[in-house]
Amino acid sequence: MATTTAAITISSSDISDNAIAISNTATLTKAGSTTGLDQTSGISRRTLTGTPATVKLIDLDHYQGQTLTENKAAKVYIKNTGTSTANHVLVSIQNGAGAAEEIGMLYGGDWMFFPYSAVWTSAAHANNQDIDVISSHSDSVTLEYMVIYE
C-alpha cells in the first residue's frame, strides 16, 4: 500500500490581536480503512485560453464503470499556476441534477484540496459530478491538478 500525506498550515500574525496558526496532516486512506489510497491521475496541467468557456477539468468518464470515486475517499488538488490577482478561474461541481454548483474562485497562486466522492451515472454527463472550470479572462491560464483515489 502507498503512504501519502497531505499537510496544511494556515497562519497569520496580524489578522487578529493574537496570531493564528492552523496545522493539520492527513494520511490519505481508502474509505473506512487504514489502507492508503494507491491510485492517482498523476499531476496534470491544462491551459485555458481564448474566449472563456466551461471546460471539464475532471471528467468522470475517465473512470467510467469503475466507481473509483463513488462514495469513497478520493481527493482532488487544483492550483491556478498564474500570477494574476485580478483574473480568476471559477471551479464548479455538477450537483447530480445536471446543474453546476459554484465552489469558488482560484486567483493566481491559489490552490484547493478537497474530498471527492463523485458518482458516475452517464457517459452523456447527464448527472455526473464532474469538476468544471471557466476562466474570467481570455488571457491564458494554466491549472495543475491531480486526483488521488482507490
Add this chain to the structure above:
Amino acid sequence: MATTTATLTLTSSDLLTDSLSLSATSTLYDAGTTTGLTQYEMGRVTVPSSDTNNILIDSTAAGVDKGGRVYIANKNTDETHYVQIAINDAVLGRLYSGDWMFIPWNQSDAAGDIEVVCPAALSTTCDVEYAVFHEGKTFTAA
C-alpha cells in the same frame, strides 16, 4: 490589511515510482485584489448523527462572489467515521477521520451554504473543526 497564508505539502514515497513532493502556498486576498482578507471565524462543533444536511457555514449576501476560503477537518479518530461535505446540496465528498479540506468559497448566492452530514448509519456524533476567512457577512437583526 492582514497577511494570511495557506500552505499545502503533499508527499509520498511510494504512490508513484518516483517520490511525490508537492508544495503550494497562497496568500489569502480579497477577490481580485492584493489586499489581504481581514475577517475570519473558527469553530469546533459536534455534528449529530443524522442523514440531514446541516448548515456548517452560512452563506450571506455580503459574501457573494467574494474571496472567501474554507478549511474543514474531521476530528473523529475511528477510520470508518466520515462526514459528507456539500455546497447547496451539491456533494463534494467525504472527509474520513483525520482528513481535512481547503477550498475557495465564493458563496455563489445566499443558498450556497457549506453543509455537513454525520451519517445516521455511524450511530455516533462527528467532531468537526472549521475556519472561514472572508470579506464580510450580512448580519441578521436580533
